[in-house]
Amino acid sequence: MPNRRVSEVIGQRAFATVSASATVRDAAIIMKEWDSTAVLVMENGALVGICTERDMVFRAIAAGCIPATTCVDTIMTTEVQTIHRDKPFGHALHLMYEGGFRHMPVVDDTGYPVGLLAAHDALDSDGLQMEQE
Numbered sequence: 001m002p003n004r005r006v007s008e009v010i011g012q013r014a015f016a017t018v019s020a021s022a023t024v025r026d027a028a029i030i031m032k033e034w035d036s037t038a039v040l041v042m043e044n045g046a047l048v049g050i051c052t053e054r055d056m057v058f059r060a061i062a063a064g065c066i067p068a069t070t071c072v073d074t075i076m077t078t079e080v081q082t083i084h085r086d087k088p089f090g091h092a093l094h095l096m097y098e099g100g101f102r103h104m105p106v107v108d109d110t111g112y113p114v115g116l117l118a119a120h121d122a123l124d125s126d127g128l129q130m131e132q133e
Contacts, residue, residue, distance in 0.1 A: 004091050006117060007085040015116040017042045018051065020073035024060045027051050027072050035122075038103040040113055047113050049076035052103055079092050082098050082107045085114055092117055 003128045015033040018027045020043050027039050031053070041049035051072050059075035060067055082105045091106055096119055106115035 004089045006087050006089050008117040008120050009089045022072045024070045025067040041072055049078045050080050050099055064092040093122055099108055
């Protein structure tokens with residue numbers, strides 16, 4: 001499993017995006033609709049950040065922000081670690097562990113997002129492998 005390419009782990013799974021000017025509430029609604037724990041923040045076709053459940057809880061709710069009026073760009077993580085779709089999944093997990101984060105945008109050769117990897121994908125993969133055995 002660790003040597004599988006990231007692209008094999010995410011497959012053709014769609015991922016949610018929002019603009020930086022979207023409200024935290026709008027992002028939360030999108031995350032609920034997509035059954036996702038994060039959304040990629042895009043502006044003019046470029047990745048500018050990621051907004052996760054943790055960002056919403058720690059940087060918005062706990063800070064007293066009003067989700068319906070607070071823009072995502074005020075709480076999102078802007079220094080986003082990405083991984084190329086052809087890298088080993090184990091490498092992605094290592095980067096997430098070392099960086100202390102649970103989500104990582106997957107990019108193509110041009111740096112354009114093609115997916116979103118989550119730490120829980122490791123559990124999904126392990127479960128699939130155990131089921132096959």
